[in-house]
Amino acid sequence: MLNRFALFTLGLIAVLLLAIPVRSQALLVLQPATPAIAQDTSLIDRSSRPALMRSIDHSLTYLRTANAQTDYQALAIPGITRDRVQRSLIRFRQLLQTTRSPADLQAAVQREFEFHQSIGRDGQGTVDFTGYFEPVFAASRTPTAEFRYPIYREPPDLASWPQPHPTRIQLEGVDGLQGSQGRLRGLELVWLRDRLDAFLIQVQGSARLQLTDDSIMTVGYAGHTNYPYTGIGRELVRDGKLSAEGLTLQNVVAYFQQHPEELSQYLPRNDRFVFFRSTQGAPATGSLNVPVTPERSIATDRSLMPPGALALIRTQIPNTQLQLESVSRYVLDQDTGGAIRGAGRVDIFMGSGELAGDRAGLINAPGQLYYLLLRE
Numbered sequence: 001m002l003n004r005f006a007l008f009t010l011g012l013i014a015v016l017l018l019a020i021p022v023r024s025q026a027l028l029v030l031q032p033a034t035p036a037i038a039q040d041t042s043l044i045d046r047s048s049r050p051a052l053m054r055s056i057d058h059s060l061t062y063l064r065t066a067n068a069q070t071d072y073q074a075l076a077i078p079g080i081t082r083d084r085v086q087r088s089l090i091r092f093r094q095l096l097q098t099t100r101s102p103a104d105l106q107a108a109v110q111r112e113f114e115f116h117q118s119i120g121r122d123g124q125g126t127v128d129f130t131g132y133f134e135p136v137f138a139a140s141r142t143p144t145a146e147f148r149y150p151i152y153r154e155p156p157d158l159a160s161w162p163q164p165h166p167t168r169i170q171l172e173g174v175d176g177l178q179g180s181q182g183r184l185r186g187l188e189l190v191w192l193r194d195r196l197d198a199f200l201i202q203v204q205g206s207a208r209l210q211l212t213d214d215s216i217m218t219v220g221y222a223g224h225t226n227y228p229y230t231g232i233g234r235e236l237v238r239d240g241k242l243s244a245e246g247l248t249l250q251n252v253v254a255y256f257q258q259h260p261e262e263l264s265q266y267l268p269r270n271d272r273f274v275f276f277r278s279t280q281g282a283p284a285t286g287s288l289n290v291p292v293t294p295e296r297s298i299a300t301d302r303s304l305m306p307p308g309a310l311a312l313i314r315t316q317i318p319n320t321q322l323q324l325e326s327v328s329r330y331v332l333d334q335d336t337g338g339a340i341r342g343a344g345r346v347d348i349f350m351g352s353g354e355l356a357g358d359r360a361g362l363i364n365a366p367g368q369l370y371y372l373l374l375r376e
Contacts, residue, residue: 033117058290059308121344131360134352147191154275165225202274227271249361286335294351299335315367
């Protein structure tokens with residue numbers, strides 16, 4: 001839903017838990033709307049402004065690039081241009097610096113901005129929210145009896161691989177240990193202790209690794225094979241191993257801790273294979289090649305939604321005590337993901353480490369998504 005995707009945004013817990021069918025899409029996936037925000041002073045306070053401004057600065061960095069120009073030419077949403085999104089961010093940032101109170105900010109936003117709401121998965125604005133994070137795992141630069149499961153660099157000849165690409169089983173074997181016997185030989189980047197850890201890095205699209213020599217290594221998305229994602233959590237539900245109501249990352253991980261032999265049955269169902277690169281200690285990065293900010297960066301379908309834009313989300317997010325709370329929050333659209341398809345999906349970046357992972361794994365709620373643009 002992280003430079004992936006981080007996924008990948010690629011993401012993603014969204015990838016792990018959900019398999020969302022792609023609907024036919026019209027251009028008008030965003031419609032004018034007027035959310036009631038005047039009394040919602042919880043949207044922003046002084047303590048949260050610095051993180052939001054940093055996230056805005058990251059989007060502005062992206063919007064100045066040639067890639068942004070290309071992205072917006074391909075997007076072709078009437079009335080939403082790169083220039084308008086950029087001006088909107090600059091003005092909103094000014095308001096964050098100059099308004100004296102949350103109420104003043106909200107009044108200025110309602111006066112100067114218009115809102116465009118995602119039509120959602122049902123045409124009525126219902127958007128399904130999930131969370132993703134940057135995991136922190138123990139790893140080794142060399143294979144050992146303890147660290148056996150590698151993640152891999154992108155093959156230099158990936159662009160010339162014949163189609164269809166090799167499946168996950170063909171690349172790493174049913175047990176995840178046969179990569180050195182085929183196309184992945186010599187591409188090992190680092191080795192993980194647990195097979196599910198290595199798989200979750202592919203799901204999240206990035207990771208922070210505590211190496212056995214006490215150094216820290218960060219890795220980010222580099223490429224992937226040409227297959228759609230299959231969420232292994234959804235596969236467990238289909239097979240009656242988990243209930244739909246109990247579909248959280250924690251429950252998926254707990255299931256495989258109790259049934260490690262079934263990893264060889266379920267992981268190969270996701271044929272898409274993700275490759276990585278060392279990011280030299282850089283922070284987690286989204287598909288726009290700028291850092292993602294905890295609780296202020298989201299991943300959406302980049303083919304439909306305006307990249308880098310300011311948005312307002314309304315959904316339920318667990319607090320640091322892992323209790324779900326209804327929130328309204330300004331965020332930046334800075335990532336995309338393999339499972340984030342259509343107007344009805346959003347993935348929220350929750351940060352790095354165990355607590356971020358616990359919180360991200362509990363996000364699985366409906367809500368609304370709005371984009372803010374200066375009035376013309």
